[in-house]
Amino acid sequence: MTEHALPAASVIRRARRSDARALSGFAARLFRDTYGSDTAASDLESYIDKNFSTERQEAEIANPSAAVFVAISDDLIIGYADVVLRSADGASALLNRIYVDAEWRGRGLAGGLLDAAIGESAQRGATHLELTVFERNSRALAFYKRAGFAATGSTTFMVGDDPQTDVVMQLDLIGRLDGRSV
Structure with missing residues (x-):
């Protein structure tokens, strides 16, 4: 993994239960900002209500x-980033989300x-990390391609009742813990 220089006065750590309320508001705001122009408001709010509540x-x-x-x-x-080990044997991990506030983009935070998600996945024995990204999110697509x-393929991602096309991407994690860069 590459050591990324983080912006001054910032730190990446495991989320705590006490972060849930703030994380809920943050995720909802970024989802609206990122996808609001491509999605009807009712579908957007339906997705946010289901996926970004404090309880969730x-x-x-x-x-x-x-x-x-x-x-x-x-x-x-x-x-924030959310990664999930998906298969019973732990060979597959899903990078569920990486969201970075707009004013912090381009500073190494993503x-x-x-790196935190890759490290966690590799330490838990995953051999590959998968993700899906909205086909019109060119910034994210370019970031993930640069990362390897x-x-x-592609898949349908439902935002409320709106079917959207996501690109499926994968990263091989074999050897990631031995210091090779992302």
Whole structure:
């Protein structure tokens, strides 16, 4: 994994149950900002209500098959990543989300969060990390390609009642713990 220089006065750590309320608000705001122009408001709010409630964030943080990392600056969440081990043997991990506040983008924070997710997945024995990303999110697609992810197909992602197309990407984790860079 690469050491990413984090912005001054920021730290990446495991999320705590006490972060759930702030994480809920942060995730909902970023989801609206990122996808609001591509999705009807009713579908957007339906997705947010289902996926970003405080209770849902508490459950994701407590999930023993997952790890949620938060990036903090001045006691505020400025980014987060959520990774889940998917298969019974742990060979597959899903990078469920990486969100970084717009004013913090381009400063290495997404790379640091990705490193945390990759490290967690590899330490738990996953051999590959998968993700899906909205086909129109060119910034995220370019970031994941630079990090070594390869497109392997596409899938339908439902936002409320709106079917959207996501690109499926995968990263081989074999050898990731021996210091090779992302």
